[in-house]
Amino acid sequence: MKKRSQWPKLVLLFVAMALVAAACGGDDDAGAGGDTTTTAAAAPAATTTATTEAAPATTMAPEPTTTTAVEMQPCVASIGFIGPITGPVAFIGEVQLNWMQYAVDVFNEELSIDISIVEGDNQFDTAQSATLAAQFVDNADMVAAVGPAGSDNVDAAGAVFEDLDSDFSFVSPSSTRVGIAATYTGMFRTVPTDAEQGPTTADYMIAQGASKVFLIDDQSSYSTGLADSTTAALEAGGVEVVTESVSQDVTDFSALVSTIPDDADFVYLPWQVAANGQIFANQMAEQGKTIRIFGSDGMDSEDFTAAGSLVATFAPDIAGVAGSADLLAGFLAEYESTNTFGPPVFVAAQVIIEATYRVCMTGATPDRASVQAEIRNTDLADSILGSPVSFTSDGDLAGGQFFISEIQEDGTKKIAG
Amino acid sequence: MEFFLQQTVNGLTLGSVYALLALGYSMVYGILKLLNFAHGEVYMFGAFAGYGVLTVLGGASAPLVPIWLMILLMFLAAIVVSSTIGVTLERFAYRPLRNSTRIAPLISAVGASFFLQAAALLLFTANSRTYDAPKLIAIQTGIPIGPIRVWMVRVLVIVTSFTLMILLTLWVNRTRTGKAVRAVSYDREAAAMMGIDVDKVIVVTFLIGSALAGVGGVMVGLVFGRVFHLMGFVAGLKAFTAAVVGGIGSIPGAMFGGLLIGFAEAYTTGYLSSTFQNLIVFGLLIVVLLVRPRGLFGRQELVKV
Amino acid sequence: MSDEMSDSAALLTLSDINTFYGQIHILQDISMEIRIGELVCLLGGNASGKSTTLKTILGIVSPRSGTIEFDGADVTEKSTSFRIAQGMAIVPENRRLFAPMTVLENLEMGAYLRDDDHSEDLEQVYQLFPLLADRKGQLAGTLSGGEQQMVAMGRALMSRPKLLLMDEPSMGLAPILVEQSFEIIQQVHEAGVSILVVEQNANMALSIADHGYVLATGRIVLADTAEVLTEHEGLKKAYLGR
Numbered sequence A: 001m002k003k004r005s006q007w008p009k010l011v012l013l014f015v016a017m018a019l020v021a022a023a024c025g026g027d028d029d030a031g032a033g034g035d036t037t038t039t040a041a042a043a044p045a046a047t048t049t050a051t052t053e054a055a056p057a058t059t060m061a062p063e064p065t066t067t068t069a070v071e072m073q074p075c076v077a078s079i080g081f082i083g084p085i086t087g088p089v090a091f092i093g094e095v096q097l098n099w100m101q102y103a104v105d106v107f108n109e110e111l112s113i114d115i116s117i118v119e120g121d122n123q124f125d126t127a128q129s130a131t132l133a134a135q136f137v138d139n140a141d142m143v144a145a146v147g148p149a150g151s152d153n154v155d156a157a158g159a160v161f162e163d164l165d166s167d168f169s170f171v172s173p174s175s176t177r178v179g180i181a182a183t184y185t186g187m188f189r190t191v192p193t194d195a196e197q198g199p200t201t202a203d204y205m206i207a208q209g210a211s212k213v214f215l216i217d218d219q220s221s222y223s224t225g226l227a228d229s230t231t232a233a234l235e236a237g238g239v240e241v242v243t244e245s246v247s248q249d250v251t252d253f254s255a256l257v258s259t260i261p262d263d264a265d266f267v268y269l270p271w272q273v274a275a276n277g278q279i280f281a282n283q284m285a286e287q288g289k290t291i292r293i294f295g296s297d298g299m300d301s302e303d304f305t306a307a308g309s310l311v312a313t314f315a316p317d318i319a320g321v322a323g324s325a326d327l328l329a330g331f332l333a334e335y336e337s338t339n340t341f342g343p344p345v346f347v348a349a350q351v352i353i354e355a356t357y358r359v360c361m362t363g364a365t366p367d368r369a370s371v372q373a374e375i376r377n378t379d380l381a382d383s384i385l386g387s388p389v390s391f392t393s394d395g396d397l398a399g400g401q402f403f404i405s406e407i408q409e410d411g412t413k414k415i416a417g
Numbered sequence B: 001m002e003f004f005l006q007q008t009v010n011g012l013t014l015g016s017v018y019a020l021l022a023l024g025y026s027m028v029y030g031i032l033k034l035l036n037f038a039h040g041e042v043y044m045f046g047a048f049a050g051y052g053v054l055t056v057l058g059g060a061s062a063p064l065v066p067i068w069l070m071i072l073l074m075f076l077a078a079i080v081v082s083s084t085i086g087v088t089l090e091r092f093a094y095r096p097l098r099n100s101t102r103i104a105p106l107i108s109a110v111g112a113s114f115f116l117q118a119a120a121l122l123l124f125t126a127n128s129r130t131y132d133a134p135k136l137i138a139i140q141t142g143i144p145i146g147p148i149r150v151w152m153v154r155v156l157v158i159v160t161s162f163t164l165m166i167l168l169t170l171w172v173n174r175t176r177t178g179k180a181v182r183a184v185s186y187d188r189e190a191a192a193m194m195g196i197d198v199d200k201v202i203v204v205t206f207l208i209g210s211a212l213a214g215v216g217g218v219m220v221g222l223v224f225g226r227v228f229h230l231m232g233f234v235a236g237l238k239a240f241t242a243a244v245v246g247g248i249g250s251i252p253g254a255m256f257g258g259l260l261i262g263f264a265e266a267y268t269t270g271y272l273s274s275t276f277q278n279l280i281v282f283g284l285l286i287v288v289l290l291v292r293p294r295g296l297f298g299r300q301e302l303v304k305v
Numbered sequence C: 001m002s003d004e005m006s007d008s009a010a011l012l013t014l015s016d017i018n019t020f021y022g023q024i025h026i027l028q029d030i031s032m033e034i035r036i037g038e039l040v041c042l043l044g045g046n047a048s049g050k051s052t053t054l055k056t057i058l059g060i061v062s063p064r065s066g067t068i069e070f071d072g073a074d075v076t077e078k079s080t081s082f083r084i085a086q087g088m089a090i091v092p093e094n095r096r097l098f099a100p101m102t103v104l105e106n107l108e109m110g111a112y113l114r115d116d117d118h119s120e121d122l123e124q125v126y127q128l129f130p131l132l133a134d135r136k137g138q139l140a141g142t143l144s145g146g147e148q149q150m151v152a153m154g155r156a157l158m159s160r161p162k163l164l165l166m167d168e169p170s171m172g173l174a175p176i177l178v179e180q181s182f183e184i185i186q187q188v189h190e191a192g193v194s195i196l197v198v199e200q201n202a203n204m205a206l207s208i209a210d211h212g213y214v215l216a217t218g219r220i221v222l223a224d225t226a227e228v229l230t231e232h233e234g235l236k237k238a239y240l241g242r
């Protein structure tokens, strides 16, 4: 009896330890290996302090029309942020929020205005997005919002905005579904649409001399849509496409890997779960398959690090954009790391802040309708992304394009086209 | 030939994991006539326990202990965690309802499944983790079989699960407790009349079934990589299908059913299309049930557990 | 013979037992006694509560009130395992063999609680039922009714019981087999095992019993020596078909 009474306690202790260990163990997403760009340590320490003030003096900020500013009342407004600050894709939300904060700090200082942020964590959950949208509409001080990330969440929030106040503008920094901006009056986005991704991807493969592509969709609407547009563009270019399909919930792709024809030039994976892409790459290596993997923007994550593979990104790695070096250094001085999801947030915030500023400059108090009208008038000659920013009548980014990066041995990405 | 061999290895790997899972499903059904919907979550917690040990001991890229010890400890942790959860479920979710209607424990099982999923979400967040086993055991290591090479991790998974299946078969047929499990499964009251402590036997059944699920969880982590809080759902569904195809309640049936589904998935993907994989697998289920309503090993074999 | 037996100590005593299934009151104030070495029969029509009495004795169902004493100790609150370890064994109604297990495995289940070597007892069972030795590897579910009855008896004997409870051992057997099995019951009894046998075949049961109890709708309506009961007019009409 005595002997027996001891072991349940031991077991409990064991269980507790193992589970705590699993809970504390780093997420894939937080892995130290694969930051998309350099970390703070890499930025020269001496220059960082100065950059914060120096940076906005570049082309991005509008010419301050100081003539009327003297008599004006202070330009005050609040901007919402909807993003996955916690939850399954917290690595996106955290970086996005950091860039949002950074943009507000930079422009508050530069334009001598007083913009504040209202944070909304949607946990990448559409129900949360809808709730947050309703709360934002209720907040009379709020002129517009940045977000949400992901087209499903845009749909959820967009329906509420449209319904309650179509003057409320929301600028998504990472929603790429085709046609979604046309659906909602107040929607704008600072990233290109999937309609651009398919052709960009296909063009790149064709330029590389591909004659056969093995394509696997992950059975989500994102994936099948992308698969269709890419296939169409590839076939138009005379490339043979072999199509397969596998659920996102599956983690054993070995049977599928075996069927990859040896004469294929690329394995195209328009997938949302980048960790699955890594497993796929491992299982290819296991079977000695050396064909290059080409991932869609969903695979642009620290979870996918197969060296030599290509990924499409809706924004460039701004470390490669010469004109953005100061802004990036300023950001990294304050926040640890960034990824491709960050800079489009800076642009989204910039668009809203400058629209608000322009309203203030006319002497009016910024409200939702006037800010929306000014957002429509956005015309940046250059941006942190290294390209101009203006919107089509639907609210899509005019002339948006995708970028293609190659994953390096150390996990970083280098622009390939 | 090479292609066939490769697909056979693929099917065997997947099938042996399904078989381990199906065993627990089937044993619990045999003894309680209960579909333990939380079985997939027990497996998921096993996978996380293995991940916890791996992380604490330095991770796959910088292990602090020899690799064999690491893997052994991962399996042990999974066995402890999973069987503890399994036994706890039995005690608090199923035993109080044992003499109520048949639907009540079923609903309790669904509830337990959701509860464990939510618990995992809170504990581990929704982010998926990867074991990164190729860093632990290089992808280039393996045993050549004809024209193909089988990765050591696959060899480990296949050998371990077949060893466990043989041990379980011996246990159930040769040991007193094993026989008691079979007796209780067949006729609980008659078993009690022999002096068998039915509660204890049911606990042992949950213990073993859950431990096997935990081992399966670590295996999946090692060979396929990704573990996440929802992984138990699909796995549980496949295990259930395997158990039903084999004849739910039958131990050899669960093993056979698991392997059959593994092979069916691999060959379907290989020779037809991955798009039809689930269609074929569940089609198989329907055909088997039409031809043999009690599954391949059900009743006729008279080997029930 | 019965006189000398009735002097021996009580092996099993039921006092004022009341057993319920849910709200249904099945056994009502049952008191009975089996002395060491006795063969007692419990008679009664369908649904009179005979099987329930055996299950109450064995602890499969618990009485709501009353006490059960076995071998000098109060076992009312004890588990079935405990009672079996103390020397009870049962041949259940309809035999209840483990059909998917072999004859040998079934016999082993009878010795489930014994940690010592029971190969000798196995030999004794095979002596009593030579046929089972040949069939030991056969699945119990594939045996004939008579063979199954032998396994059920053998299984109960494997625990070396002091008290053997038998629930309608003659049920479903051809007349010649009924006679044979009663001979075996007598053999077991003569070997020193006390027996409580439930029967609807009252003639046969009374012919080998020392005492008898008659149960009707959960109450004991008659209790006497087997001789007296055999001649009881009411019983003759009701159960003995004479």
Ligand SMILES: Nc1ncnc2c1ncn2[C@@H]1O[C@H](COP(=O)(O)OP(=O)(O)OP(=O)(O)O)[C@@H](O)[C@H]1O
Binding pocket: C021, C024, C026, C044, C045, C046, C047, C048, C049, C050, C051, C052, C053, C093
């Ligand atoms: N598990 C149970 N739940 C509810 N009622 C029961 C249960 N078992 C028996 N009964 C009821 O208790 C009563 C007595 O049943 P019992 O089996 O003891 O009768 P019996 O004398 O053995 O009859 P038979 O000669 O038919 O075997 C019956 O009315 C029966 O329906």
Ligand SMILES: [Mg+2]
Binding pocket: C050, C051, C052, C093, C167
């Ligand atoms: Mg009866």
